[in-house]
Structures are given as C-alpha cells and as structure tokens.
Amino acid sequence: MIKDVVFSFYDQGEAVFYVNDEIGFCYNYDRWMPGRVNSKNGYTLSSSGLSESQYNNVKKLMYYGVPNDQTGLFEEVLGVSYDSVKGSFENGDAALNVVSSLLYRFVTDGAHEPSEIKGIDGYVFTEAKVAAYRNALLNAIQNDTAERGNVSFNADEDIVFTLQDDGTYMSNEVTVTASDDADHTLKLTTEGITVNGSDEFTTGTKICFVSDSEPTEIKFTTEDVALSFYVTDSKHQNVLTSSTTTVEHTLTVKEKEEEEINNEIPISKKDATTKEELSRAFLVLYDEDGDVVESWTSKKTPHIIKDLKDGFYTLEEITAPEGYDLAEDIEFEVVDGKVAESVIMYDAPLKEEIASASEISIRKTDITNGKELPGAKLKITNEDGKEVESWTSTEKPHVISVCSRTKMP
Numbered sequence: 001m002i003k004d005v006v007f008s009f010y011d012q013g014e015a016v017f018y019v020n021d022e023i024g025f026c027y028n029y030d031r032w033m034p035g036r037v038n039s040k041n042g043y044t045l046s047s048s049g050l051s052e053s054q055y056n057n058v059k060k061l062m063y064y065g066v067p068n069d070q071t072g073l074f075e076e077v078l079g080v081s082y083d084s085v086k087g088s089f090e091n092g093d094a095a096l097n098v099v100s101s102l103l104y105r106f107v108t109d110g111a112h113e114p115s116e117i118k119g120i121d122g123y124v125f126t127e128a129k130v131a132a133y134r135n136a137l138l139n140a141i142q143n144d145t146a147e148r149g150n151v152s153f154n155a156d157e158d159i160v161f162t163l164q165d166d167g168t169y170m171s172n173e174v175t176v177t178a179s180d181d182a183d184h185t186l187k188l189t190t191e192g193i194t195v196n197g198s199d200e201f202t203t204g205t206k207i208c209f210v211s212d213s214e215p216t217e218i219k220f221t222t223e224d225v226a227l228s229f230y231v232t233d234s235k236h237q238n239v240l241t242s243s244t245t246t247v248e249h250t251l252t253v254k255e256k257e258e259e260e261i262n263n264e265i266p267i268s269k270k271d272a273t274t275k276e277e278l279s280r281a282f283l284v285l286y287d288e289d290g291d292v293v294e295s296w297t298s299k300k301t302p303h304i305i306k307d308l309k310d311g312f313y314t315l316e317e318i319t320a321p322e323g324y325d326l327a328e329d330i331e332f333e334v335v336d337g338k339v340a341e342s343v344i345m346y347d348a349p350l351k352e353e354i355a356s357a358s359e360i361s362i363r364k365t366d367i368t369n370g371k372e373l374p375g376a377k378l379k380i381t382n383e384d385g386k387e388v389e390s391w392t393s394t395e396k397p398h399v400i401s402v403c404s405r406t407k408m409p
Contacts, residue, residue: 016093016100019230022241023067023096029104029112031237037230043240047229050107057106059227060141062242063180065099068225071182073140077133078124085124094119098134103240151224151247152179153186153203158254161214171209176251178203186220189248193218218251263337266302267315271324272346277301281347282319282367288312295367308334315345318365323350360400364393372396 017024019037026033041047045055063070066082074082074095086093097117105113117134120127155176161169178184188199192212195201209218226245231238269281281298288311296303298321312333320326324347332343364376372395379390380400391398 016096019239019241022228022243024230024239024241025100025103026237027103027107027240028237029108032235034230034232034236034239037232037239040228040230040241043227043229047231054106054109057141058103058240059225060144061099061102061106061137062227062240063225064140064144065102065137066093066095068242068244070184070223070225071140073136074133077136078129080124094121094125094130095133098130098137102134102137151184151222153177153184153220153222153249153251154179155251159209159218159251160254160256161209161211162256163214169211169214171211171253173206173208175206176201176203184222186222186249188218188220190215190217190219215253216255217253219248220251221246221248223247263306263308263334265305265308265334265339265343267305268302268342268344269298269317270344270346272348278321278324278347280319280321281317281324281345283345284316284318286314286316308337310334310336315343317345317347318363320347324348325350361397362400363397 016026020040024037045052048055048058050058062068064073066074067086069075069082072081078095082095094117097119101114101117117130119125120130153176155174157172157174159171159174161171164170176186182203184203186201186203188194188201190211193199193215194210195207201207209215223244224247226243228241228243229238230241267283267285269278269283270276271278277298277300279297279299282295283298283303284295285293285305287293293308293313294305295318312331314329314331316329317327327345327347330343330345332339332341362378364373364378365371366373372393374392374394376393377390378393378398380388382388389400
C-alpha cells in the first residue's frame with residue numbers, strides 16, 4: 001500500500017501526510033521517513049510500543065488536536081473553525097505540525113520535540129497563535145483525567161414519554177452526558193424523534209425528546225476519533241493515522257408506569273323517604289370479577305372510595321339499619337376515574353304491620369367480604385331464655401317463620 005504524499009511540513013521531511021485519505025503522523029523520530037506502509041492495524045497499548053501514560057497522552061492529543069478537534073479547541077484559540085481553513089495553506093498546516101511535534105514529545109517523554117513549527121503564515125497561523133495553540137493542547141491533555149476513546153452516553157435520569165394532547169409523545173426533561181465529560185453534538189437517527197424540532201442536540205444541556213409515536217429506545221450517532229497504526233520495518237517510521245468515524249449509541253426508554261388514579265367517588269346510603277344519610281348499614285363493594293374491593297358500615301356522611309380503576313362495580317347491602325328493608329344491589333361503571341351519576345343506595349323503612357307467618361332470612365357472613373360462612377352453630381332464644389330454633393349455617397341464608405305483629409300504637 002503506497003502512501004499518498006499530498007504535502008509535507010516541518011524540517012522539509014514528510015512527517016505529516018495523507019495515507020489513504022486519512023491524516024498520517026510519523027511516529028518514530030530516529031528512523032527514516034517511510035516510502036510505503038503495510039496493512040492497517042488497530043492502535044492499542046500493546047501495538048503502540050509505549051507505556052500506558054504515553055499511550056493515553058497520544059490518544060488525548062489526537063482527541064483535542066486537529067484534524068479531529070473534538071472540543072473545538074482550535075477555534076477557541078485561533079478564532080476560526082478548523083474546517084473553514086484546513087487545506088488552504090501554501091506552506092502547510094501549522095496546526096497539524098503542532099500535533100505532529102507533540103506526538104514526538106509524548107512518545108519520547110519530551111526528549112525529541114521539534115523546536116521549529118513550519119507553516120507560520122502571519123495570517124491565521126501567526127507565531128503567537130501557534131504557540132498559544134500548542135500550550136492550549138498541552139493544558140487540555142494534562143488536565144484531562146478521562147480515558148479517551150470508546151465514549152459512552154447516559155441520561156441523568158430515566159427517560160419516560162407521556163402522550164400529549166396533539167397525539168405526540170414527549171419525554172421528561174433530561175441531560176445527556178458523555179463519559180469523557182466533553183460536549184458532543186449528537187445526531188438522532190430514530191425516525192420521528194426530535195429535540196426542539198431538530199435531529200441534533202448537545203450533551204450537557206437540559207432537553208426534552210419529542211416523538212411521533214411511543215418509542216422504546218432513542219438511537220443517535222456521534223463522530224468519534226478513529227486511530228489506526230501502519231507498521232513498516234525497523235528502518236522506517238511507523239505511521240499513526242487520525243480520523244473520525246460514525247458510532248451509533250442507544251438510550252433506553254423506561255416504560256411508563258401506570259399512573260396513580262387517585263380519584264374519589266362518594267357512595268351514599270340514604271332513607272328512601274327523607275333522602276337523608278343512613279348509618280349502621282353494612283355494605284360491600286365488588287369489582288366485575290366478584291372480588292371484594294372494600295366493605296364498611298355507613299355513617300351520617302357518604303363513604304369515600306379512592307383509586308377505583310375503570311370497570312363495572314356492584315354495591316351490596318349485607319345488613320340494613322334497624323327498621324329498614326335490605327336494598328337491591330346496584331351496579332355502576334367507572335370511566336376515566338369517574339361515574340356518570342352519583343352512587344346512592346336507598347333503604348325503605350319497614351312497614352309498621354308485618355303479615356302473619358312472615359319469613360325472616362338470617363345470614364352468617366364474613367365481615368371482610370360479606371360472603372356466607374358455613375359451619376357456624378347458631379340458635380334463637382325467646383325472652384325467657386328458651387331455645388326457639390337452632391341450626392348450622394350453610395352457604396345460603398337460614399329462613400325462619402315468625403308470628404304476626406300488630407300495628408304499633
């Protein structure tokens with residue numbers, strides 16, 4: 001594979017050049033410039049031939065320095081973006097030469113950093129600005145404790161989407177951060193998801209995602225540094241190439257939990273004649289599966305039921321207040337946590353005269369669910385204490401006959 005020499009830089013040597021459309025930096029100060037390079041390899045600690053600290057410094061240099069310029073340090077120092085000026089210099093690119101000279105510095109622990117930087121043009125690359133760029137790179141690298149490469153992204157809290165009135169879904173406000181603590185511009189790739197109407201957003205800022213449909217994940221891409229290593233031979237310099245590659249990342253969306261209903265539905269037990277609230281009625285509320293939702297004894301104010309899910313319910317009176325007939329069961333439906341009409345069960349007062357040979361049903365029930373309790377031994381005694389009737393409860397009410405009563409005076 002022949003290197004494509006496009007332009008050369010300092011010391012009239014080819015220390016920086018293009019290799020297969022990637023910027024290549026010569027790596028070994030004490031060898032000849034290569035005329036050819038072999039197959040490309042990954043740049044790892046073992047292949048670098050460096051100590052771990054040297055290797056990490058080189059990776060940071062390629063992260064902060066041009067051509068990648070991941071944090072915009074070039075524009076911060078020189079006042080223009082690197083993309084707007086790269087490749088436009090007749091005498092070479094002084095910024096690339098700064099990176100090349102610092103590469104020699106790091107692989108030799110400072111022993112062989114070139115003293116002269118070629119490409120000073122008196123315009124963009126003034127001597128003062130080039131010196132400032134070199135110092136800014138050194139400061140950024142020395143103050144950076146993060147491990148460069150393999151950057152990951154996370155939101156500061158679970159991402160949950162909520163359906164909006166216009167039919168779209170909006171997430172809660174989150175901040176997406178990068179593991180390298182730098183600011184990154186991320187490009188959304190999940191169809192239908194935007195941030196403020198754009199498919200791009202920046203890490204470190206509060207944002208809300210908006211989606212056309214309810215998503216399960218958010219995919220986006222970022223441009224990461226891609227380093228490759230071309231090994232030559234013992235007489236010629238190896239070559240480190242630096243470029244960017246598009247990497248896809250994913251943020252997981254948390255499934256929205258069922259919202260707390262927290263509705264309140266009053267249930268009244270009233271006198272059918274006076275329409276006043278009745279106390280001492282024992283009532284049971286069942287859901288549509290026949291399971292007991294709640295049971296209570298009525299008071300002089302309506303009973304409040306909270307957090308009823310949507311569905312059909314049945315209200316049953318187990319015991320009526322003294323002097324009142326049992327009411328028929330009533331049914332009602334809860335929709336969106338509400339009922340269409342007030343839930344009121346009316347009890348009619350007993351008639352003052354009871355027909356002869358009236359029948360009375362006696363039930364033995366579970367106080368928690370109102371269901372019949374079989375197996376209980378029961379008996380009725382008169383006012384003299386003599387037993388009138390005894391029986392063992394079953395799953396049906398026990399019916400007895402009573403003597404007639406005269407009209408109350």
